């Protein structure tokens with residue numbers, strides 16, 4: 782039998798939230814951030830529109846106590862990110878995945894193109910994801 786998804790704990794609408802709500806992040810006009818707030822992992826999807834204002838450093842380097850998986854998917858255009866992992870900085874082109882072990886200092890900012898940036902933080906509870914953020918040394 783077919784049911785509506787509302788009222789089912791396994792299916793959730795993504796809701797729009799500002800990047801300003803995330804420590805070490807700032808909202809920019811060309812990103813729409815969609816999150817799922819009640820999963821056992823943290824899920825955020827950034828819909829990135831091409832902008833002449835790129836690149837802006839809208840994410841500061843940070844680290845947290847859970848591993849993170851990023852997926853970069855371009856739409857019609859290639860989507861390019863500047864990704865910092867520890868001491869190193871990389872130019873990363875779509876399609877790509879990035880594994881960030883727990884405790885590793887990191888940041889990722891879109892530098893050109895359009896598409897989707899998917900962020901999964903593999904925490905084991907539904908508590909606020911960014912409580913565990915610490916300021917980099």
Ligand SMILES: [Zn+2]
Pocket residue numbers: 843844845849887
């Ligand atoms: Zn992070």
